[in-house]
Amino acid sequence: MGSTGRMVVGAFGLVALAIGFLAVVFLTAPAAPGPDLARAKTSLKGLYSIAIAPESGEPKQGDLHSWVVTVTTRQGAPVDNASFTIGGGMPEHAHGLPTSPEATSYLGDGRYRIEGMKFSMTGWWQLKFGITAPAGADEATFNLVL
Amino acid sequence: MNRTSLRRLAMAVSLTALLGGCGQPEFTDVEKRTIALMSLSALAPLPPDPTNRFADDPGAAALGATLFFDTGMSRDGNVACGTCHKIDRQFQDDLPRGIGVAETNRRTMPLAGVARDPFFFWDGRRDSLWSQALVPLENPLEHAGTRTSYAHYIKRRFGERYERIFRPLPDLTGLPANAGPFGAPSERAAWAAMTEKQRDGVDLVFADIGKAMAAFERSLVHMPTRFDRFADALARGTAPAGDAALSEEEEAGLRLFIGKASCSTCHTGPRFTDNHFHNTGVPPVVGLPVDRGRIAVVDEVRADPFNCLGKFRDGDEEACGELRFMQKSSPELIRAYKTPSLRGVAGRAPYMHAGQFATLEQVVDHYAKAAASIEGETEIHPLQLSDRERAALVAFLKTLSD
Ligand SMILES: [Cu+2]
Numbered sequence: 001m002g003s004t005g006r007m008v009v010g011a012f013g014l015v016a017l018a019i020g021f022l023a024v025v026f027l028t029a030p031a032a033p034g035p036d037l038a039r040a041k042t043s044l045k046g047l048y049s050i051a052i053a054p055e056s057g058e059p060k061q062g063d064l065h066s067w068v069v070t071v072t073t074r075q076g077a078p079v080d081n082a083s084f085t086i087g088g089g090m091p092e093h094a095h096g097l098p099t100s101p102e103a104t105s106y107l108g109d110g111r112y113r114i115e116g117m118k119f120s121m122t123g124w125w126q127l128k129f130g131i132t133a134p135a136g137a138d139e140a141t142f143n144l145v146l
Numbered sequence: 147m148n149r150t151s152l153r154r155l156a157m158a159v160s161l162t163a164l165l166g167g168c169g170q171p172e173f174t175d176v177e178k179r180t181i182a183l184m185s186l187s188a189l190a191p192l193p194p195d196p197t198n199r200f201a202d203d204p205g206a207a208a209l210g211a212t213l214f215f216d217t218g219m220s221r222d223g224n225v226a227c228g229t230c231h232k233i234d235r236q237f238q239d240d241l242p243r244g245i246g247v248a249e250t251n252r253r254t255m256p257l258a259g260v261a262r263d264p265f266f267f268w269d270g271r272r273d274s275l276w277s278q279a280l281v282p283l284e285n286p287l288e289h290a291g292t293r294t295s296y297a298h299y300i301k302r303r304f305g306e307r308y309e310r311i312f313r314p315l316p317d318l319t320g321l322p323a324n325a326g327p328f329g330a331p332s333e334r335a336a337w338a339a340m341t342e343k344q345r346d347g348v349d350l351v352f353a354d355i356g357k358a359m360a361a362f363e364r365s366l367v368h369m370p371t372r373f374d375r376f377a378d379a380l381a382r383g384t385a386p387a388g389d390a391a392l393s394e395e396e397e398a399g400l401r402l403f404i405g406k407a408s409c410s411t412c413h414t415g416p417r418f419t420d421n422h423f424h425n426t427g428v429p430p431v432v433g434l435p436v437d438r439g440r441i442a443v444v445d446e447v448r449a450d451p452f453n454c455l456g457k458f459r460d461g462d463e464e465a466c467g468e469l470r471f472m473q474k475s476s477p478e479l480i481r482a483y484k485t486p487s488l489r490g491v492a493g494r495a496p497y498m499h500a501g502q503f504a505t506l507e508q509v510v511d512h513y514a515k516a517a518a519s520i521e522g523e524t525e526i527h528p529l530q531l532s533d534r535e536r537a538a539l540v541a542f543l544k545t546l547s548d
Contacts, residue, residue: 061414062421064264064467093411095478095525098422099471116471120420121411 035124035143042074043138048131049074050140055113061122061146064099067114068107071131078110085130086114088141092124122146173401178380180404185377186370189416192261196461197454198276198357201364205311209304210362213355218299219283221290222247227282227359230254236490237366242431242501246288251434253501256494259487261364263421264468268483268499270423271443273469274459275363276356277452283355284328292326292333294318297351312354316347349451353458368417368489373400373545392545399542402535407513409539412485412525418546423482427517427524431500438521439499441479444472480522492544506540 040051048071055066071079084103089096101116119125125144130137173181182188200206213219215228230244231237237257239245244254252268260266266278282288283296300308301315309315321344325336337345375390386392392400404410414420423440430437447469452458454466473479483499497503503512514536516526531539 064471093525096473096476098473099468100473101471116467118471120422121414123411 034145035126037143037145039142041140041142043131043140045136045138046074047135047138048072048079048133048140049076050129050131052127052129052142059117059119059146061119064116064118067101067117069103069112069114069129071110071112071133073135078108079131079133079135080106080108080110082110082112082131082133084112084114084132086127087130088125088127090121090123090125093121119144119146171401173380173397177401177404180410181377181400182381184373184404184410184414184416184418185381186368186374186416187378189259189368192364195261195274195360195364196465197274197459198360199460200311200354200357201361203311203361205307206358207361207365209307209311210358210360212304214359214362218303219289219291219296220247221292221295225289227279230288231257236494238494240494240496242496244288246282246285247290248287250285250287251437251500253496253499255486256490257363257366258368258489259417260366261360262417263484265421265423265447265472265484267443269440269443270484271447272450273447273453273466275360276353277450277458279356279359279363280352280452283352284326286328292324292329293337293348293352294321294325295323296355297321297348298323300351300355308351308354311358313350315351316344318347321348349458353452356452368487371489371546372548373542376545393541395538395541396545397542398535399538399540400545402531402539403542407529407531407535407539409513413488418488419485421485423479423484424525425478425481425519425522426483426513426526427519428481428483428498428502428512429517430520431502434500437500438481439479440482441522444474444479447472448474477522478525481519482522488543489546492547506543507536510536510539 039053040049042049051070053068053070055068059065069084071082073079082103086101086103087096097118098120099116099118101114103112104115105113107113117127123146125146127142127144128139129142130139195201213227214231215226215233217224217226217229219226225246230239230246231254232239238254241254243252244250255268261275264270264273266272266275267281272278272281283291284293297316297318298321301318305315321340322333322336324333325340326333327337328334329337340348372389372392376386376392379386379390402409403413410418412420412422412424425439447453450456454469455463459466491497492506495504495506497506497509503509510531513526514529514531516524516528518524
């Protein structure tokens with residue numbers, strides 16, 4: 001085999017190796033970084049700390065269920081006169097929540113029960129809480145993947 | 147070139163081929179998990195219905211079955227629930243629109259597994275199986291009867307059975323043969339002229355008729371099909387064979403259904419439905435009255451005296467979450483209809499809420515085109531589907547029938 005021939009074969013080999021390597025990287029890399037799944041965060045304008053938790057176990061697709069939302073000031077004092085608007089939906093499907101959840105009772109210590117939540121599909125959901133309390137109005141958005 | 151580099155080359159090439167996924171495609175682990183969740187064996191047991199304390203009473207179910215097929219339960223003596231919900235036809239009638247005393251504006255819905263739904267009818271205008279049953283009885287296009295006529299009929303034909311299951315019948319002596327809130331003007335006037343106590347007594351018998359029929363309908367279930375045998379074999383890790391096998395075309399259709407065509411976002415789980423309402427851009431039928439779907443019935447279901455928050459519900463209000471927290475005003479409810487189960491779908495053309503499409507090929511064509519909705523926004527996006535892919539989707543849907 002002449003030197004040009006060797007170089008051609010060698011180049012083929014290199015290209016194949018490179019493709020193989022890329023394939024490994026591509027197929028084993030974690031999927032594109034998902035949304036921020038934190039269940040506790042500071043509200044958008046920084047007025048409140050907000051934490052959310054399902055009331056009884058992780059929600060299942062299609063089940064009507066409740067969440068408990070805990071609202072405290074940045075200093076950690078429970079906020080006990082909050083009212084809520086609750087919205088959200090699936091950003092990738094451009095639809096809203098299938099139900100209209102409501103804050104139905106105050107449980108003390110800045111904790112509120114949100115009833116009527118439902119996730120009718122699997123995938124990425126967003127929950128948007130608007131919070132109005134004596135310190136002012138603010139909002140927070142949480143992501144969930146079912 | 148020496149041996150080592152040759153071997154290296156060969157290795158790289160075969161590695162690329164392997165990772166690139168050449169040859170017979172296998173289902174990925176994610177796909178396998180999705181498919182396992184679509185098998186009938188993944189269906190949870192039927193939950194109790196605390197709003198109907200006769201829901202699992204065999205006597206009530208037997209009476210409900212009798213009433214379901216009894217043409218005496220209609221104004222002209224010719225219509226029963228079973229006239230449209232035919233027992234040997236998946237409890238539907240193969241017509242674009244159901245025909246009772248006259249033709250209705252909607253496609254008769256099949257009833258297998260219906261007891262699992264939170265809302266009933268294409269637009270979800272009732273919130274329980276028992277309150278649903280009361281609607282056709284008084285609809286002038288269906289059974290066309292009146293409330294007092296049903297109470298008199300129950301007393302005459304099934305009085306003893308009724309009292310054994312439910313409660314003593316109210317005193318019906320002197321009540322008009324035909325009176326009710328939806329009859330002819332004279333019948334409505336007769337209803338208004340009755341005392342409140344008399345109306346309450348008749349309403350209670352009427353609600354019990356619904357509860358007996360609901361108890362019967364709870365027994366209507368889906369039967370496993372070739373798809374379920376396939377899914378179960380896949381979940382066990384054995385190769386689906388014999389009557390559990392899917393052809394290459396059917397497998398391709400399944401892969402499209404849960405993948406590129408995203409059918410399973412709405413037609414999800416073992417019943418192939420998310421029990422929710424969507425605008426999918428299905429065109430209205432020319433000549434029928436304007437039909438706005440779910441948005442038009444939000445007030446109706448909330449005001450229904452037989453709904454979960456009304457006085458005919460058994461048990462406590464805790465069971466009424468679906469009604470209390472239903473979506474009430476979103477633009478997404480415009481021309482939104484219930485996602486139908488796709489089990490048995492190949493055996494019950496025509497399709498959609500008013501029988502708009504005659505074949506599954508037309509249905510798939512509709513999804514590929516994703517035409518705009520006449521009102522509101524369709525949730526369907528156009529799909530590039532080759533002829534082979536369309537045929538594969540249809541082939542897959544047929545595995546839900548045999
Ligand atoms: Cu969605």
